[in-house]
Amino acid sequence: MSATAPLLEVDDMRVSFATEDGLVRAVDGVSFSVAAGEVVAIVGESGSGKSVTAMTLMGLTRGPNARIAGRAMFDGTELLSASERELQQIRGASMAMVFQDPMSSLNPVYRIGHQIVEQIRTHDQAISKAQAMDRAIELMERVGIPRASERLRSYPHEFSGGMRQRVMIAMALSCSPKLLIADEPSTALDVTIQAQILEELRTLREQTGAGIILVTHDLAVVADIADRVVVMYSGRVVEQGTLDELFYDPLHPYTWGLLGSITRVDRDRSQRLPAIPGLPPSLLRTPEGCHFRPRCSHAFGRCTEDPALRAAISDRPEHLDRCWLELEQKRRLRVVGDQIGLASAEPVIS
Amino acid sequence: MARFLVRRLMVMVALLFVISLVTFMLFIVVLPNGNPAALLAGHLATPAEVHLISVRYGFDKPVWVQYVKTMANIFDGSAYSYQSGFNVLDEIRAGLPATLSLSLGAGFIWLLTSILVGTLAAIRAGRYTDRVLTLLSMVGVSMPVFFFGAVLIYFAGYKWGIIPLGGYVPWTQSLTGWLWHLVAPWLTLSILFIGIYSRILRSTILDTINEDFVRTAKAKGLSGRKVLLRHVLRNSLIPIISLWGLDLAQVIGGGAILTESVYNLHGVGYLAYQSVSHLDTVTLLSIVMLTALAVVVLGALTEVFYAFLDPRIRLQ
Numbered sequence: 001m002s003a004t005a006p007l008l009e010v011d012d013m014r015v016s017f018a019t020e021d022g023l024v025r026a027v028d029g030v031s032f033s034v035a036a037g038e039v040v041a042i043v044g045e046s047g048s049g050k051s052v053t054a055m056t057l058m059g060l061t062r063g064p065n066a067r068i069a070g071r072a073m074f075d076g077t078e079l080l081s082a083s084e085r086e087l088q089q090i091r092g093a094s095m096a097m098v099f100q101d102p103m104s105s106l107n108p109v110y111r112i113g114h115q116i117v118e119q120i121r122t123h124d125q126a127i128s129k130a131q132a133m134d135r136a137i138e139l140m141e142r143v144g145i146p147r148a149s150e151r152l153r154s155y156p157h158e159f160s161g162g163m164r165q166r167v168m169i170a171m172a173l174s175c176s177p178k179l180l181i182a183d184e185p186s187t188a189l190d191v192t193i194q195a196q197i198l199e200e201l202r203t204l205r206e207q208t209g210a211g212i213i214l215v216t217h218d219l220a221v222v223a224d225i226a227d228r229v230v231v232m233y234s235g236r237v238v239e240q241g242t243l244d245e246l247f248y249d250p251l252h253p254y255t256w257g258l259l260g261s262i263t264r265v266d267r268d269r270s271q272r273l274p275a276i277p278g279l280p281p282s283l284l285r286t287p288e289g290c291h292f293r294p295r296c297s298h299a300f301g302r303c304t305e306d307p308a309l310r311a312a313i314s315d316r317p318e319h320l321d322r323c324w325l326e327l328e329q330k331r332r333l334r335v336v337g338d339q340i341g342l343a344s345a346e347p348v349i350s
Numbered sequence: 351m352a353r354f355l356v357r358r359l360m361v362m363v364a365l366l367f368v369i370s371l372v373t374f375m376l377f378i379v380v381l382p383n384g385n386p387a388a389l390l391a392g393h394l395a396t397p398a399e400v401h402l403i404s405v406r407y408g409f410d411k412p413v414w415v416q417y418v419k420t421m422a423n424i425f426d427g428s429a430y431s432y433q434s435g436f437n438v439l440d441e442i443r444a445g446l447p448a449t450l451s452l453s454l455g456a457g458f459i460w461l462l463t464s465i466l467v468g469t470l471a472a473i474r475a476g477r478y479t480d481r482v483l484t485l486l487s488m489v490g491v492s493m494p495v496f497f498f499g500a501v502l503i504y505f506a507g508y509k510w511g512i513i514p515l516g517g518y519v520p521w522t523q524s525l526t527g528w529l530w531h532l533v534a535p536w537l538t539l540s541i542l543f544i545g546i547y548s549r550i551l552r553s554t555i556l557d558t559i560n561e562d563f564v565r566t567a568k569a570k571g572l573s574g575r576k577v578l579l580r581h582v583l584r585n586s587l588i589p590i591i592s593l594w595g596l597d598l599a600q601v602i603g604g605g606a607i608l609t610e611s612v613y614n615l616h617g618v619g620y621l622a623y624q625s626v627s628h629l630d631t632v633t634l635l636s637i638v639m640l641t642a643l644a645v646v647v648l649g650a651l652t653e654v655f656y657a658f659l660d661p662r663i664r665l666q
Contacts, residue, residue: 058569084574092571099569104562107581108662118580119570155661171570 006033007179007211008057013070013080015049015056024283026052028235029070031309034179034211039201041214041226043258047280049235050215051100054181056080057213058097059087075178093123096172100184102164106156113152116140116171123175139170143200162193169200176208183215198225219262223247231255234281234291237309241319249331251312251321253296253342256334260341274341290324297343298325298333358653362646369642370635374417377631386432386631424636433630441621442636445604448518449617451528452535452609453601460540460547461594467544468551468590469583475556483548490545499538499612506534516614531615539609543597547590554586561585588659595652596645603641 015027027049034040042050055061057072057079072079075094077086091097099105106115116136121127127135133152140148143166156164165185172180182201186194202225205212216222222229223243230240231254239252250256257276278295281287287294289304296303302324309322312330325333336343387404388395395403404410408419423429427439471483506513513534519527558564559582567581604618611623618637625633657663 060565060568088571088573090571091569097569099562099566101562105566107563107567107585109585109660118572122571122576157662168566171566 006035007038007075008034008213009071009073010053010057011071011073013053013056013072014068015052015061016067017061018065018067019284022284023067025235025286026283027056028286030230030232030235030237032230032237032240034213036178036211037205037209038228039205039212039214039226040228040230041216041222042230042232043216043219043222044232045217045280047234047283048232049283050217050232051183053232054097054183054213054215057181058091058095059084060097089123092119092172092177093175094177095179095181096175096177097181097183098165098168098172098185101188102161102168103188105168106164108156110155111152112140112154112156112159112167113137115156116152116167116174119171120174135174136170139174140167142173143167143170144196145170162189162196165189165193165197166200169197169204173204173208177210179211179213180204181213181215184217185214186221187216187218194221201225219258231258234286235283236291236322237320238292238323239321240309241316245316245319249319250334250340251319251327251330252292252323253298253325253334254292255321256336256340257295257342260336260339274336274344276342277344290322298329300324354654355650358650362650365646366639366642370421370639371417373635373638374420377635378416378420389432390435420632420635424632424639429632429636431625431630431633433625433628433633438633438636441633442618442640445616445618445621447520447617448615449604449606449610449619450602451518451521451532452539452606452615452617453598455532456536456539456543456606457594457598457601459536460543461590463540464544464547464551465583465587465590468548469555469578471548471552472555472559473578475552480552487545487549490541491549492545493541495538495542495608496612498541499534499609502534502538503612516612518615518617531613535609535613535615538612539601539606547593550593551586551590554589555582558582558586588656591659592652592656595648595655599645599648600641602648603644604637605641 010033011031013027013030014025016023016025018024030049030053032040032042042053044050052061056068057074059079059082062068062084068080070080074090077090079087079090082090106112110118113133113136116139117129117132120132120135121129124132137148137152140151145151145163145166151159156167159167165188169185180201185201186197189197198221201212201214204210214221214226226243228240228242229246231238231246231252233254239246239250239255246255247259250259254276257274260274261276263273276295277297281291281294289306290296290299293299293303305324307322307324309320311317311320312327313319323330333343334340387400387407387409390407391400391403408416411419420429424438427437429438430436431438431441467483467487471480471487474480474483502513503515507515514531517531519531521528564577564581567577572580604622606617607619607623609615610617610619614620618640621633622637624630625637
């Protein structure tokens with residue numbers, strides 16, 4: 001492996017699930033990479049395939065009804081074709097995950113300390129129970145749990161949501177992972193706790209140099225922490241680039257819509273918060289051509305053909321989008337009032 | 351814990367009181383089996399003798415006095431059957447070894463077997479093994495004890511001679527004889543419970559498997575086996591254990607009437623069967639009190655154990 005090779009390289013990952021109603025294409029050809037020390041945010045609405053992408057990397061979507069294709073090279077291992085045994089050695093050790101709902105992600109019948117120690121001892125058979133306990137205390141202190149040596153003996157239900165998420169993070173960090181996947185880690189928490197959790201992730205990146213994949217629908221969180229952003233819609237990547245590229249020169253109408261629907265203190269309050277009209281398409285029957293076409297106010301004839309994910313600006317080869325509009329058109333159309341947004345077909349109701 | 355026990359004890363006493371009142375009304379007042387004094391006096395007694403007995407036993411007293419007297423007799427061991435004249439407590443005591451042997455043995459068999467069967471069915475859900483086990487569970491649930499018992503005795507006992515035709519041998523007399531006589535009753539009594547329990551466990555496991563904390567356990571890198579044992583099964587056993595406590599109590603308290611009768615095991619259930627067929631109300635009343643006591647005590651124990659299994663439950 002060369003020094004410049006990314007930590008994780010996902011190439012044309014496809015995940016579909018056989019259901020009674022047909023094949024659900026949850027992830028439809030997703031490619032991106034994560035370097036060590038980098039925070040890559042995957043954003044999109046519910047059902048865009050962002051969580052399935054994250055869980056597939058961990059091998060958690062495998063099952064009799066799942067069809068998984070593509071490649072995901074992580075630290076010398078191809079994750080999608082790895083055996084369950086190989087995955088077990090990676091999971092929780094060099095690659096760890098923090099889940100969305102801290103309230104239900106810990107086993108209610110075991111003490112917090114036991115659950116952290118369980119992970120440590122799974123990947124380090126040589127460590128004694130007492131040593132693992134000390135390590136658990138150390139981890140809990142690191143993620144800001146006060147009186148860690150006492151709290152070790154608590155059960156999950158004795159913790160608040162924010163504290164439980166800290167436990168989840170402590171657990172994820174227990175084996176010093178090279179890659180941390182955080183699936184909406186702060187969504188279920190209130191805003192102050194959210195900020196603290198993000199701070200923990202930032203500290204982790206700085207202290208350990210781990211790569212982080214942050215799955216979220218919250219662009220404020222993205223702006224706060226991400227280096228690069230992958231925007232997903234209907235199982236596909238519609239745009240990806242650096243944080244600045246995405247926020248200051250967004251090229252896909254869906255990204256405009258997302259940016260336009262952020263609550264902002266500087267926006268005129270007499271207006272209703274803009275929303276993208278319509279709903280994401282069913283993954284059972286995705287629209288022909290561009291998947292965003294039915295909700296896009298700028299759709300035109302060519303949009304019934306499938307646009308490729310390509311770089312629109314020649315000196316920015318890493319900034320990709322999936323839209324037929326010309327660059328100049330995009331830069332003109334995305335301005336709504338004096339902000340970036342997705343112009344709606346009907347006038348905004350005030 | 352202490353407060354829980356005190357409160358629980360008070361509830362137990364109140365429950366037993368209500369149960370005794372209801373059964374007394376039912377058996378002694380609503381279901382009168384002729385004149386008990388006449389029964390006690392026998393066929394050749396004169397009306398004067400019957401009256402004498404009636405006064406002596408208090409049958410001429412108001413109902414509530416009779417109730418208090420009967421209950422006092424049952425609890426201090428001086429209640430006698432109006433039919434046989436035997437001491438009821440002695441009768442029950444004589445039946446307890448057989449009943450305890452049957453119920454405890456069967457209890458562990460049905461608990462362990464249904465954990466195995468239910469888990470196997472759940473991890474093979476939808477596949478061949480699951481379907482076969484589901485079918486067997488259905489057969490187990492719908493098989494009446496008297497039928498299965500009779501079939502077993504006929505083939506295994508009478509035709510092939512591998513089990514005795516019935517009866518009970520105390521373990522103090524012969525440990526192998528005790529085992530040999532109990533194998534068939536254990537199997538017969540267990541089969542119904544295995545059917546029910548394994549179905550419940552299967553669906554609980556399938557619910558638990560989709561819990562977020564099971565996904566966390568996988569994400570920690572635990573092997574499939576450890577995920578199943580430590581995180582899925584541990585949590586899925588909670589409802590089964592509490593069910594088990596109550597069913598076991600019922601069987602200990604003489605509830606295995608059919609099994610004991612089919613195998614001619616002279617336990618408490620057999621005694622219950624006998625006293626029902628002879629309308630031996632005092633004996634019946636005593637057995638009901640024993641069952642109630644067993645259910646109430648084991649119910650409390652189950653609750654303590656439940657709180658131990660699930661730390662979210664506080665004993666209040």
